[in-house]
Amino acid sequence: MGNPPKSKRDYQEIDENLRRVFDEVVNEGVPDRFADLLGKLKRGETPVKSSEGDE
Amino acid sequence: MVSDSAKAPQKSPEDELIEHLPAMRAFALSLTRNSAQADDLVQDTVVKAWTNFDKFQVGTNLRAWLFTILRNTFYSNRRKAKREVPDVDGVFAAGLAEKPSHDGRLQMNDFMRAFDKLPVEQREALLLVGASGFSYEEAAETCGVAIGTIKSRANRGRKALAELLHLRDDEELELTDRATMAVLSASGSSSV
Numbered sequence: 001m002g003n004p005p006k007s008k009r010d011y012q013e014i015d016e017n018l019r020r021v022f023d024e025v026v027n028e029g030v031p032d033r034f035a036d037l038l039g040k041l042k043r044g045e046t047p048v049k050s051s052e053g054d055e
Numbered sequence: 056m057v058s059d060s061a062k063a064p065q066k067s068p069e070d071e072l073i074e075h076l077p078a079m080r081a082f083a084l085s086l087t088r089n090s091a092q093a094d095d096l097v098q099d100t101v102v103k104a105w106t107n108f109d110k111f112q113v114g115t116n117l118r119a120w121l122f123t124i125l126r127n128t129f130y131s132n133r134r135k136a137k138r139e140v141p142d143v144d145g146v147f148a149a150g151l152a153e154k155p156s157h158d159g160r161l162q163m164n165d166f167m168r169a170f171d172k173l174p175v176e177q178r179e180a181l182l183l184v185g186a187s188g189f190s191y192e193e194a195a196e197t198c199g200v201a202i203g204t205i206k207s208r209a210n211r212g213r214k215a216l217a218e219l220l221h222l223r224d225d226e227e228l229e230l231t232d233r234a235t236m237a238v239l240s241a242s243g244s245s246s247v
Contacts, residue, residue: 010217011210015185017166022186025081030097034076037098041105042069 068108068117072101075118078187079125085182086129088171096132100125119189122197126179169219177212184209 040046079100083093103124104111111120170178183194184205191209195202 011213014181014213014216017163018170018181018186019188021163021167021170022078022081022182025084026077028077028080030076030080031094033094034073034097034101037101038073041102 068111068113069105071117072104072121075121076101078118079121081187082122082125082179082182083129085170085178085186086126086175096125096129099128099132103128116193119193119197122183122189123199126197165220166216169216172219173212173215176208177215180205180208181212181216185213 076097079097080093083096083100084090087093087096100121104121107124111117170181173181179198180194183189183197184191189197191202191205194209195205198205
C-alpha cells in the first residue's frame with residue numbers, strides 16, 4: 001500500500017543514468033577533425049564527404 | 056574584432072553549429088554504437104547542414120534541425136549499406152570509466168551494454184527524451200512520428216532496460232540478503 005510504484009522509480013533512475021552517460025560524452029568534447037572541417041567549410045572549401053550525397 | 060556582430064542579436068547558425076557538435080556526437084553514438092561510424096555520421100551531417108542553412112529558419116530550434124539531419128543521414132546510409140548487423144564496438148560503454156552511480160546500485164558499463172541491446176527506435180527515443188532533454192514533441196518532430204509513438208518507444212526502452220538490469224528485483228534482493236545474513240549469523244552456517 002505505502003510502497004511507491006517501483007517502475008516509476010526505476011524509470012527515473014534509468015533517465016538519470018542516460019543523462020549521466022550523455023553528459024560524459026558531451027563533456028569529452030569533439031575530435032580535432034571537426035575544427036578542421038568547420039574551417040574548410042568557412043573558407044568555402046568542399047570537404048570530402050564520408051558518403052555520397054543525394055544531390 | 057567586432058564587425059557586424061554588434062548589430063546581430065543572434066549568432067548565425069554557422070557559428071552556433073559548433074556548440075551542438077558534442078550532443079550530435081552523443082546522438083550519433085547512440086545510433087551507430089561505433090565511434091568511427093559516429094564521427095563519420097557527424098561529419099556528413101555537418102556538411103549537409105552547412106549546404107542547407109538557407110533552408111533553416113533562424114530563431115527556430117537548431118539542435119532539433121541538426122538532429123533531424125543526422126538521423127535521416129543515419130537511416131539513409133544504413134539503407135544504402137544494406138548492413139543489417141552494425142559493427143558494435145560498445146563504445147558508449149567502453150569509453151566510460153567504470154564507476155558506480157551515487158547509490159552504487161548501477162554500474163554504468165552494465166547500463167550501456169544493456170542500452171546497446173535495445174532496438175534503434177528505442178535507443179533514439181531514450182537518447183532524445185531521457186538523456187538530452189528533448190520534449191516528447193521535439194523528439195516526435197525529429198523522428199517524424201507521432202508524440203504517442205515516441206512516448207511508447209521511450210517507455211518500452213525504459214522497461215527493457217529495467218528488465219535487463221533486473222532493477223525491479225533490487226529491493227527484494229536487499230531484503231533477502233539481510234534476512235539471509237541474519238539467519239546465517241544466527242545459525243553459524245557457512246554454506247549456502
